[in-house]
Amino acid sequence: MIKEILWLKTENTYPYKNLAMEEYLTMNVKDGQCIMYLWQNRHTVVIGKNQNCWKECKVTKLEEDGGYLVRRLSGGGAVYHDLGNLNFTFCVKEEDYNLDKQLSVILEAAKLLGIKAEKTGRNDITVQGRKFSGNAFLKIGKQCYHHGTIMLNVNGSDMAKYLNVDMKKLQSNGVDSVASRVASLIEFRPDISVAMMEASLIKSFSQVYGLTAKKISEEKLPAEEISKLQEKFQSWDWKYGKKIPFNHEICERFPWGDIQIQLKVNGGIIEDINFFSDAMEQDVITLIKGALSGREYNAPALIDAVVNAKLEAASENASLISNIKRDLVSCIAHNI
C-alpha cells in the first residue's frame, strides 16, 4: 500500500549520472513509498542490459559526434535520447509495484495536455497507433523500477543516424531491438514543452495515487554513493565489456586484392580473427592479422593497430604497403 509519493526532477543531463541516481533511488526506496524520478539525457543512445552495442548503435559515429553510449539495468531495445525527450522512473518495493497504476500516471498526464494516449502491447504507450513512450522494468531483490521515455520533440534524423545499423554482418546472441513507428508529442500538440509535461506528470501522479506528491531535494542525496554508481555506468567494462560473444564479418575489394575478415569478439576484445585475401602479399596479411588480434573492438584502436603495424619485413614495396594501410584504415572506419 502506497502511503507516500515523492518526486524529483534533475537538471543534470549527463547520462551516466542520471542512471546512477536512478539506481540509487531504486535501491533505497522504502516500503509504502513511490518515487517518480524525472530526467533527461543529452545526445545519448541507451541500450538494453543484454544488447550488443555495436549491433544496435553506430558507436563510432555517436562518439565522434560527442554523444554517449549508455547500457541500462533493464532489458529491451535501443533508444535515442536528446533534450526533446523526458524520462520517468517509478521506484517502488515489490509489494507496492502496480504497473497499471504507474502507466495511468503517464496516460493521465498526456490527457491533461489534451492528448489521447493508450497502452499497447506490453511495453508501449501510443497516440494514433504511434509509439511515443517505451517502457522497461527491473527487479533487484525486493527493489523495483518501471521506467520509460516520453518523446516530446526528439530529433528524428539523429535517431535514424545512430540507431540504424543494417549494413553490418554481425551475428550475436544478445537481445535485438524491435523497430517501431514512433512519434513525438509535438505532432499532436505544437506548443508542448518539457516543463508542461513535467507539471502535468506531477499533477497526475498526485491524482492517481490520491496523495500529495512531495519533492525530494537532490542536494540531500549522498553524492559519494551516487558517484560510485556513476563510475560503473561510465566504465568501459559495463558499456562494451559485456560478455555477449559475437562475430563480425567484413568483406571488401581493393585494387590490391579482395579481403574477408572474420572477427570473433567477446567482452569487447577481439578473441579470434580470420583474415583471408587473394592479395599477393600474404605475409603482409599475416602480420596485419597478428596486429589486430587481442585488440579492443573499436575503430580508433584497430586503426591504430594497422597504422603502427611493422610491415616492412613482409614486403619491400613501400607504396603498396602504404596503399594497403590506407585502404584498411578506411575499411575499418567504415565498418566498425
Add this chain to the structure above:
Amino acid sequence: MAKLFSKSHEWVEMTDETTAVIGLTDYAQKELGGLVFVNLPEEGDDITAGETFADVESVKAVSDVISPVTGVVSEVNEELLDAPESINEAPYEAWFVKVSDITEKEELLTEEEYDAFVAAL
C-alpha cells in the same frame, strides 16, 4: 533425488550430499513470460545461498535469480545462452548450473509445500 524448492522460485536437485543442480521453477517462468536472455556465472565462481548468481531478461523485465545454496559452480548450462526459451518450454530440464562443495542451504520446500506456497501467492 526429488527436487526441492526455494521461496524465491528456484528448484534444487541434490545429486549427493554436497552437489546439486539448480534451475527456475515453472511458476517463475510463467510469471516472467518469454525469456530472451540469460546471464550465467562462470565455472569456478563461488555462489552464496540467498544471493544473486544469475539474471534473466524476459519480455517483461530483468530479474535476479537467487542461489538456494552456498557452493562452487562446477558446470554451466551454456545451451541456455543460445536458447533461453527452453526455460519456458521445459523449466525442470533447463538447468542453470551444477554446484559442488555445498556448505549451506536456504530454507527449501518439498514439492507439496512449494505448491501450497505458490497457491497462496
